[in-house]
Amino acid sequence: MFNKKGFDDSNYNVDNFEFIKKTSPIVGDLIEKEYNRQKNNIELIASENYCSEAVLAACGSCLSWKYAEGYPYVRTSGNTSRYYGGTKFVDELEEYCCDKWREVFNTDYHVNVQPHSGSQANFAAYKAILNPGDTILSLTLDNGGHLTHGSSVNFSGKLYNMVFYDVDDRGFIDMEDVRRKAHEVKPKLILTGASAYARIIDFEEFGKIAKEVGAYFMVDMAHIAGLVAGGVHPTPFGHADIVTTTTHKTLRGPRGGLIFARPELAKKVDSAVFPYAQGGPLEHVIAGKAVCAEEALQPEYKEYAQKVVENCKAFCDEFLKLGYKIVTGGTDNHVFLLDLSDFPFSGKDLQDRLDEVGITLNKNCIPNDQRSPKETSGVRIGTAPMTTRGYNEEDFREVARKIDAVIQEMK
Numbered sequence: 001m002f003n004k005k006g007f008d009d010s011n012y013n014v015d016n017f018e019f020i021k022k023t024s025p026i027v028g029d030l031i032e033k034e035y036n037r038q039k040n041n042i043e044l045i046a047s048e049n050y051c052s053e054a055v056l057a058a059c060g061s062c063l064s065w066k067y068a069e070g071y072p073y074v075r076t077s078g079n080t081s082r083y084y085g086g087t088k089f090v091d092e093l094e095e096y097c098c099d100k101w102r103e104v105f106n107t108d109y110h111v112n113v114q115p116h117s118g119s120q121a122n123f124a125a126y127k128a129i130l131n132p133g134d135t136i137l138s139l140t141l142d143n144g145g146h147l148t149h150g151s152s153v154n155f156s157g158k159l160y161n162m163v164f165y166d167v168d169d170r171g172f173i174d175m176e177d178v179r180r181k182a183h184e185v186k187p188k189l190i191l192t193g194a195s196a197y198a199r200i201i202d203f204e205e206f207g208k209i210a211k212e213v214g215a216y217f218m219v220d221m222a223h224i225a226g227l228v229a230g231g232v233h234p235t236p237f238g239h240a241d242i243v244t245t246t247t248h249k250t251l252r253g254p255r256g257g258l259i260f261a262r263p264e265l266a267k268k269v270d271s272a273v274f275p276y277a278q279g280g281p282l283e284h285v286i287a288g289k290a291v292c293a294e295e296a297l298q299p300e301y302k303e304y305a306q307k308v309v310e311n312c313k314a315f316c317d318e319f320l321k322l323g324y325k326i327v328t329g330g331t332d333n334h335v336f337l338l339d340l341s342d343f344p345f346s347g348k349d350l351q352d353r354l355d356e357v358g359i360t361l362n363k364n365c366i367p368n369d370q371r372s373p374k375e376t377s378g379v380r381i382g383t384a385p386m387t388t389r390g391y392n393e394e395d396f397r398e399v400a401r402k403i404d405a406v407i408q409e410m411k
């Protein structure tokens with residue numbers, strides 16, 4: 001599916017649909033329809049991507065049949081701490097997966113590859129270092145943070161005492177505000193990372209502030225992990241005590257999560273994942289994560305990461321030329337937010353209209369949004385999936401002009 005302007009499914013086993021239909025015509029048919037939707041639409045959702053056929057095959061493998069509660073730990077303690085027999089091969093696989101991810105990020109941090117998702121990685125990471133009621137200093141959802149960064153409707157906002165740092169008038173994270181609030185509230189954890197933030201995050205400065213106030217520092221790099229792996233975004237390793245990520249966004253792997261931690265936090269992180277937050281690990285997904293790590297170590301991956309950013313800058317530039325407002329005025333990474341606050345329709349209206357013409361993106365709050373989170377005054381636009389499909393800067397400029405034509409009709 002890579003490096004083609006259209007969608008190359010020569011390696012994809014489309015017979016799978018027919019095979020599934022033999023057991024369940026309804027499920028097989030729905031998967032086939034979704035496949036064709038993904039194949040024919042222009043996919044601009046910043047948190048999505050197309051992983052390789054090898055990753056898909058690993059995730060659909062016989063490892064799905066295996067229970068392996070516990071950890072392999074062959075190297076660290078000399079024996080495994082699994083609660084099931086028959087784990088010889090999954091032990092080897094899980095250790096291999098951990099090694100490969102350390103190699104990808106060039107780090108000696110401990111890594112736990114078992115979290116089923118980014119949210120579960122964050123749940124376990126907080127549990128490893130915090131008690132309920134402890135204070136976290138974080139970024140709000142409408143300024144670009146994630147639900148698990150302290151939203152009142154999420155476990156994070158319910159279990160912990162949240163204090164939020166702000167963005168400045170242009171939408172950039174306000175580091176002075178981070179420092180001032182950190183000194184004021186003395187949080188146990190300072191958290192950064194985002195779902196809708198278009199600029200480089202200064203991990204070094206965050207790390208310094210955390211040290212000044214004796215807080216843990218955690219980075220949720222879910223969105224930008226592929227860019228960090230490809231060397232086009234500064235790394236949080238060396239600055240953060242804990243780094244969490246998803247593997248399915250810019251990283252381009254299977255749907256899942258990872259936690260990295262300074263070695264002294266290893267045991268606390270592991271026991272927060274299992275047995276606290278999860279039961280049996282998804283060894284088939286861990287296999288997919290290992291394949292993804294190997295792909296991220298190839299020279300072509302650096303090119304991909306670089307193109308994601310170059311394409312995003314060109315895409316953004318075309319909107320600016322067409323007279324649109326962009327939150328922060330541009331982008332440094334794979335995502336940007338189109339500001340629709342001056343338009344008579346919402347982010348949701350545009351999302352729905354674009355859906356009808358085969359362009360998929362999502363509504364998103366912008367800083368100080370006057371519309372509700374269900375409507376929003378922005379849309380989030382990302383370049384990772386279509387870069388994977390081979391789109392170049394001119395292709396993205398053309399998509400900007402297509403979106404502009406739709407907006408002109410809606411005015």
Ligand code: PLP
Pocket residue numbers: 047116117118119120122145146148193194195220221222223246256257
């Ligand atoms: N962290 C960030 C920054 C995210 O953007 C997301 C998902 O969008 C998550 C965590 C949660 O990931 P998941 O959907 O796998 O739970």
